[in-house]
Structure formats: structure tokens, C-alpha cells
Amino acid sequence: MSDSAQAQVIRPPKVDRGVIGWIKQNLFPSWFSGILTVVLGYFIITSLISIIDWGILRANFVGSTAADCSGGGACWVFIGTRMDFFIYGFYPEAEHWRINLVYLVFGLIIVPQFFKAVSSRIKMILGIFGVTIFPIFAFVMIYGSETLGLTHVATSQWGGLTLTLILAYVGIVAAIPIGILLALGRRSDMPLVRALCVVFIEFWRGVPLITILFMASVMLPLFLPDGVTFDRLLRALIGITLFQSAYMAEVIRGGLQAIPKGQYEAAEAMGLGYWRSMGLIILPQALKIVIPGIVNTLISLFKDTTLVLVVGLFDLLRTVQATIVDPAWRNVATEGYVFAAFVFWVFCYGMSRYSQMLEEKLHTGHKR
Amino acid sequence: MSQEAVIQQGPGHLASMAHEGESIIKVVDMHKWYGEFHVLKGLNLDVRTGERIVICGPSGSGKSTFIRCINRLEEHQQGQIIVDGVELTDDLRNIELIRREVGMVFQHFNLFPHLTVLENCCLAPIWVRKTPRKEAEEAAMKYLERVKIPEQAKKYPGQLSGGQQQRVAIARSLCMNPKIMLFDEPTSALDPEMIKEVLDVMIELAASGMTMLCVTHEMGFAKTVADRVIFMDRGEIVEQGVPQEFFNNPQEPRTQQFLQQILNH
Numbered sequence: 029m030s031d032s033a034q035a036q037v038i039r040p041p042k043v044d045r046g047v048i049g050w051i052k053q054n055l056f057p058s059w060f061s062g063i064l065t066v067v068l069g070y071f072i073i074t075s076l077i078s079i080i081d082w083g084i085l086r087a088n089f090v091g092s093t094a095a096d097c098s099g100g101g102a103c104w105v106f107i108g109t110r111m112d113f114f115i116y117g118f119y120p121e122a123e124h125w126r127i128n129l130v131y132l133v134f135g136l137i138i139v140p141q142f143f144k145a146v147s148s149r150i151k152m153i154l155g156i157f158g159v160t161i162f163p164i165f166a167f168v169m170i171y172g173s174e175t176l177g178l179t180h181v182a183t184s185q186w187g188g189l190t191l192t193l194i195l196a197y198v199g200i201v202a203a204i205p206i207g208i209l210l211a212l213g214r215r216s217d218m219p220l221v222r223a224l225c226v227v228f229i230e231f232w233r234g235v236p237l238i239t240i241l242f243m244a245s246v247m248l249p250l251f252l253p254d255g256v257t258f259d260r261l262l263r264a265l266i267g268i269t270l271f272q273s274a275y276m277a278e279v280i281r282g283g284l285q286a287i288p289k290g291q292y293e294a295a296e297a298m299g300l301g302y303w304r305s306m307g308l309i310i311l312p313q314a315l316k317i318v319i320p321g322i323v324n325t326l327i328s329l330f331k332d333t334t335l336v337l338v339v340g341l342f343d344l345l346r347t348v349q350a351t352i353v354d355p356a357w358r359n360v361a362t363e364g365y366v367f368a369a370f371v372f373w374v375f376c377y378g379m380s381r382y383s384q385m386l387e388e389k390l391h392t393g394h395k396r
Numbered sequence: 397m398s399q400e401a402v403i404q405q406g407p408g409h410l411a412s413m414a415h416e417g418e419s420i421i422k423v424v425d426m427h428k429w430y431g432e433f434h435v436l437k438g439l440n441l442d443v444r445t446g447e448r449i450v451i452c453g454p455s456g457s458g459k460s461t462f463i464r465c466i467n468r469l470e471e472h473q474q475g476q477i478i479v480d481g482v483e484l485t486d487d488l489r490n491i492e493l494i495r496r497e498v499g500m501v502f503q504h505f506n507l508f509p510h511l512t513v514l515e516n517c518c519l520a521p522i523w524v525r526k527t528p529r530k531e532a533e534e535a536a537m538k539y540l541e542r543v544k545i546p547e548q549a550k551k552y553p554g555q556l557s558g559g560q561q562q563r564v565a566i567a568r569s570l571c572m573n574p575k576i577m578l579f580d581e582p583t584s585a586l587d588p589e590m591i592k593e594v595l596d597v598m599i600e601l602a603a604s605g606m607t608m609l610c611v612t613h614e615m616g617f618a619k620t621v622a623d624r625v626i627f628m629d630r631g632e633i634v635e636q637g638v639p640q641e642f643f644n645n646p647q648e649p650r651t652q653q654f655l656q657q658i659l660n661h
């Protein structure tokens with residue numbers, strides 16, 4: 029394998045032609061491209077300037093009332109004064125520490141995942157903790173528990189970013205395993221299982237999420253016996269989870285189909301049996317292939333949580349909408365929506381980055 | 397069917413087995429269809445422990461289908477297949493029992509690309525035989541040494557050459573300590589210079605007394621190693637015999653034609 033041991037080392041030719049060369053080649057390769065560069069450059073620069081001017085230079089950051097916003101730019105003071113509402117919704121102020129504690133633990137689970145220095149073993153332990161004990165812990169903390177002396181806080185009081193994250197987290201943690209089972213079921217040898225999975229997937233995929241949420245909040249109570257109530261948040265959660273798991277199933281099925289038949293046969297020939305073949309051989313490879321598709325679905329799930337406002341839940345976007353109409357402030361709609369957009373972007377971009385890191389890490393040399 | 401006599405006077409120039417004579421695979425009047433297509437038409441075969449059988453025949457004659465029936469990668473619809481005393485039926489438990497005892501090496505290796513060479517080898521012992529990890533790894537290293545690639549243990553299959561991958565695949569099967577090894581054209585996806593390294597491993601394995609069923613067109617291998625050569629055509633066993641007889645004095649016209657074709661190649 030050390031065939032080039034004595035051969036002279038020949039380096040690849042250098043292609044660096046300096047800054048001028050780069051500009052010439054990439055921005056002005058022809059007359060037409062050159063004009064495009066100039067026109068687009070003009071628009072980008074002017075809009076950047078006005079964004080910076082509005083968002084930073086003429087903006088007001090400190091203060092507590094509308095009067096503090098005198099700069100004529102963005103009124104970030106407004107966001108600052110309403111931050112508690114954006115994060116906690118109607119959750120009682122005295123109990124905010126409970127949510128903060130959940131955020132802290134959540135951060136301890138998530139943040140290490142982004143650092144290469146942390147060993148995969150620790151990441152995995154944290155990950156398993158994150159999908160098993162953490163949800164229980166978070167539920168007990170946020171919902172309350174008499175035995176632990178935590179007063180009960182009704183789900184109708186939950187709101188803001190916290191609610192958005194709860195919806196997204198439960199959706200993600202539940203939609204992936206359900207999606208996997210549905211995908212496996214759809215490829216099963218058993219006709220009944222296959223048919224059930226196909227019907228389930230096609231039903232949930234064929235209906236808009238907003239309809240599902242409406243049905244869950246308006247129609248479901250009609251079918252339930254009198255006196256049986258069903259938590260509104262729980263209904264929204266179930267709707268989102270089932271809807272997204274149908275999408276997830278199709279993404280994962282794509283991965284399963286991409287695995288060569290030989291892999292199934294080799295696993296079978298070893299006597300691994302169905303579940304171990306799937307769990308040890310097929311799924312690890314299939315999921316790896318479809319990481320971009322999975323993350324795509326998760327990002328859309330995250331953003332779709334905003335639809336719960338149609339059933340009266342106060343997610344982050346709804347809290348923003350509710351506050352920007354406050355007559356005590358002049359028009360702060362832009363600030364509110366920019367803030368909401370930014371928060372959503374941070375989380376979605378984080379997911380995207382994480383998936384890229386995961387892909388890099390799971391790369392094991394030339395495929396097949 | 398005078399295989400009895402044939403086996404008795406088999407070359408036996410390699411290690412002879414303790415239980416020689418005991419039947420380990422028995423196929424009785426076995427038929428298989430793919431839809432309407434009759435692939436295997438009443439096969440009969442009796443394999444004794446330690447016997448080394450080479451199966452050859454033209455493309456599409458059903459060789460792969462036949463040996464894949466033996467570990468139930470394909471299902472037969474009529475007749476009987478009895479492996480190591482267990483009849484292959486729809487009973488999933490029986491199938492898994494048999495698959496533990498039957499190793500299989502594929503034309504395209506089918507290593508698991510997301511696992512290292514060592515993990516590929518340890519997987520089945522750990523999950524099927526419940527061998528403790530450390531013990532399984534030690535055993536795997538022993539087999540990797542036997543196929544002469546212990547230094548590749550930590551690499552991924554994608555980083556190995558075809559010949560190396562096929563040797564890993566053989567080691568992986570051996571790690572389960574199988575009683576029977578099936579080979580489906582193990583060298584036909586390899587470049588010529590890698591064929592020998594794989595055949596050497598297989599010859600060594602044959603010498604150790606493993607029961608082997610091998611679909612191959614490597615006639616040199618068949619001549620040196622096989623106790624019996626089986627010629628299949630259009631889903632039937634047309635002729636079988638010890639290599640000497642088979643190659644020097646084939647009885648059936650179809651065999652003669654086939655041998656002429658591949659030997660002139």
C-alpha cells in the first residue's frame with residue numbers, strides 16, 4: 029500500500045491568484061456578470077446600511093417605557109420590557125425559577141453536543157438522558173407536583189418561548205421513533221401491518237396541520253363523553269406529533285430503500301433476526317443517509333408549532349402578537365416580528381449546524 | 397445416484413474429519429418457483445460433515461438460489477431441506493437456529509460499512525451468541541489473524557481493498573463458529589490479483605475440516621480442494637463426481653459443453 033514511498037512527492041498545483049485574481053474570476057468574469065455584481069452589490073450594501081442604521085445605530089436599547097425610544101430607530105426597549113412574557117407566557121412570576129432550572133438542564137444537555145472536544149460517550153449519555161429522564165423532570169418541574177411541594181400550574185398558563193420549545197421538543201422526541209416504526213411497518217412483509225401504516229401515513233400527510241389542530245380542539249370534544257376533558261395543550265401535542273411522524277416516516281423510508289439488499293441479507297444470514305437486523309445494521313445506515321431530510325422535517329416541525337395559536341395557545345409568536353398591539357407603545361410590530369424571527373432562526377440554524385456536524389462525524393470513508 | 401461410492405473414494409488429501417460420514421445437510425426433492433418460473437426442479441443432495449462441495453454451472457442455472465435456500469434466504473416450496481438435524485420450515489425459531497450454524501460469504505462481501513472490521517466480526521457473536529464483548533473481540537482478532545489482516549481491525553470496510561473485504565467477510569462468518577460455510581461466487585467481484593489471497597484463505601479453511609458449499613467458477617480451486625463437484629443447469633443437478641472424474645471424464649453432454657467453454661476461456 030506504500031506504493032509511492034520512493035516516488036518524488038508532487039504537490040497539487042497552487043491555484044491561489046491573490047485577491048485581485050479572485051475578484052476578477054468570481055465577480056467580473058464577463059461583462060454581464062460584472063454588471064450583475066455591481067447592481068446586486070449596490071442593493072445589498074444599501075439595504076445593509078439601512079438595517080444597521082435602524083437596528084443598531086438609531087435604535088434604543090435601555091429604558092423601560094415608550095418615552096425611552098427617541099432615536100427614531102428600532103425600539104428594543106419594548107422587547108426588553110416584555111421579555112418575561114415572551115419567555116414564560118402567563119406562568120406565575122414566583123415560579124419562574126422552575127422553568128429556569130429546566131432551561132439550565134436543557135442547556136447542559138444541548139450545548140456539549142456542539143463541541144468536538146466532548147467525547148461521543150458523554151454526548152450519548154447526555155442524549156439518552158435528554159430523551160428519557162429529562163422530559164419527566166421537565167414535566168414535573170413545569171406542571172408541578174404536590175408531593176414535591178411544587179404548586180400546580182395549569183397548562184393554560186404556559187406560554188411564550190417555553191411553550192414553543194415544549195411543543196417542538198415533545199414533537200421531535202416522539203415523531204422520530206413513531207416515524208421509524210411507521211417506515212418499518214410500511215415495508216413489512218405482513219400485509220395488515222403494511223396497510224395500517226400506509227393508511228395512517230397517507231391520512232396525516234393529506235390533511236393540513238391547521239385543520240388537524242382545529243379538529244382536535246373543536247371536534248374531538250364532541251365525540252368524547254360528557255365530563256371527559258382533554259387538555260388543550262395535550263391535544264395540540266398529539267396533533268403535531270402524529271402529523272410530523274407521518275412526514276418523518278416517509279423520509280426514513282427513503283433511507284431504508286437506499287440500503288442495498290445485501291445488507292439485509294448479510295444481517296439475516298447471521299441469524300440476527302428482524303429487530304436486531306433493523307436496529308444494528310439497517311437503521312443506523314438508513315438514518316445516517318437521511319439526516320438532511322430528518323432535520324428538514326424537524327425544522328419545519330419547529331416552525332409549524334406557531335400554528336397552535338389557532339387553538340388559543342400562547343406560543344412565542346402569539347405572545348409577540350398580543351403585546352405589539354399595546355397602545356402604550358407606538359408601532360412596535362416590526363421589532364416584535366424581527367425578534368420572533370430571530371429566535372426561530374437561532375434554533376433552526378442550530379439544528380442545521382448540528383446535523384452537519386453529525387454527518388461529518390458519522391462519515392466512515394468511501395461508501396461501499 | 398452413485399454418490400455413495402464417489403464420496404468414499406474422494407480425494408481426501410486434506411484433513412479428514414472425525415465425523416466423516418455423518419450427514420449434515422440433506423436436501424430431498426426440493427423445488428422452488430419465483431412466481432411462475434420454476435427455478436429449482438427437484439434437487440437432491442446429501443452433504444456429509446467435513447465435505448467440501450463445489451457447485452458450478454452456467455449463469456442463471458439456479459446455483460445462488462440453491463445455496464440461499466440452505467440458510468433460508470430464499471424459501472423453497474416443495475420437498476425437504478434438513479440442516480444439522482433441523483428441518484427448514486416457516487418456523488422462525490428454527491430458521492434462526494440454523495442461521496447461527498451456517499456462515500455465508502457473498503459475492504459482494506456485504507460488510508457493514510458503518511462498523512469497523514472488528515465490530516463487523518463481533519456483532520453476531522455478541523448479539524446472537526451472547527458472548528461477552530471482550531471474549532468476542534479476542535476471538536475475532538484470532539480469526540482476523542487467520543485471514544491475515546489483523547492490522548486492519550480498526551478500519552472501516554470502505555477503507556479496504558476488495559480482497560481484504562472478502563477476507564474480513566470470511567472472518568466475520570467464522571466468528572460465529574459455524575458448522576457449515578456457504579460461499580456464493582466469493583471471488584467473482586474481485587480483481588485477478590486479489591483472487592488468490594481469498595482462495596488461499598478458503599483453501600486453508602478447507603484443510604481445517606470445515607464443511608463447505610461453494611459456488612465458484614475457479615476450477616483450480618475445485619480441483620485441489622473439492623471432494624465433490626456438482627454441475628447444475630436449468631435448475632437441475634445434471635452431474636456430480638470427484639474432481640478428477642468430473643473434469644477428465646464428464647458423462648453428460650451439457651457438462652462437457654460447459655467445461656469446454658470455461659476451460660477454453
Ligand SMILES: Nc1ncnc2c1ncn2[C@@H]1O[C@H](COP(=O)(O)OP(=O)(O)OP(=O)(O)O)[C@@H](O)[C@H]1O
Pocket residue numbers: 430433435453454455456457458459460461462
Ligand atoms: N428474486 C428473483 N425473482 C425472480 N427471478 C429470479 C430471482 N432471483 C433469481 N431469479 C432467476 O432465477 C434464475 C436463477 O438465478 P440464480 O441467481 O440462482 O442463478 P445463478 O446460477 O446463481 O447465476 P449466476 O451465475 O449468474 O449467479 C435466473 O434465471 C434468475 O433470473
Ligand SMILES: [Mg+2]
Pocket residue numbers: 459460461580581
Ligand atoms: Mg449467482
